[in-house]
Amino acid sequence: MDESAIAFVGRWLRHPRRTGAIIPSSRDLARVIAQGLNRNDYTTIVELGAGTGTVTRALVERFGAERVVALELSPGLARQARKRNPGARVVVGCASELDGLLEEHDTTRLALVSCLPLLSMPNMRRSLLQTAATHLGPEGCFVQFTYSPWSPFPAEEYRALGLRAQRTGRAWRNVPPASVWRLTLDRMRDAQTPLRPTA
Numbered sequence: 529m530d531e532s533a534i535a536f537v538g539r540w541l542r543h544p545r546r547t548g549a550i551i552p553s554s555r556d557l558a559r560v561i562a563q564g565l566n567r568n569d570y571t572t573i574v575e576l577g578a579g580t581g582t583v584t585r586a587l588v589e590r591f592g593a594e595r596v597v598a599l600e601l602s603p604g605l606a607r608q609a610r611k612r613n614p615g616a617r618v619v620v621g622c623a624s625e626l627d628g629l630l631e632e633h634d635t636t637r638l639a640l641v642s643c644l645p646l647l648s649m650p651n652m653r654r655s656l657l658q659t660a661a662t663h664l665g666p667e668g669c670f671v672q673f674t675y676s677p678w679s680p681f682p683a684e685e686y687r688a689l690g691l692r693a694q695r696t697g698r699a700w701r702n703v704p705p706a707s708v709w710r711l712t713l714d715r716m717r718d719a720q721t722p723l724r725p726t727a
Contacts, residue, residue: 581609
């Protein structure tokens, strides 16, 4: 087991609910996430929960380090992500601080890529959905992977914010297998309909 995997398992032992998986995301899952994003569609890619940097690396390879910002709560895992992705901006911080981070970037064509275990973090999920609804432009998206066979977002939560969800890929060789979902603004929704905040 390499240094980054050891750091990840140590993080899981200390904070299993916030880490979500016992081993880091696989390269196969990282590839499915990155290839599901058209490299010409997004100017800023913000990753939430970079972990040891496997997904970060796939995003950097697809978009270039200058367009990728990775957020990671654990300083130890953030160091591993920086080692694997020289040139990418890896920020130590919580996803709850995302609004402030986004103010520093052009979000006209923004892709949010979440590697957080949102099924076990309902308050964080609702907060991120609100952030996505606020900051995403017409071409932007919010990507989330899940080990569940169903959407990681309750329909009543994202629909209330004028968002729509679509499964965009599966990583069968990940352990466990994972599905990748994408949220975008619902273009069919009446633009005059006010957004209702989630409870």
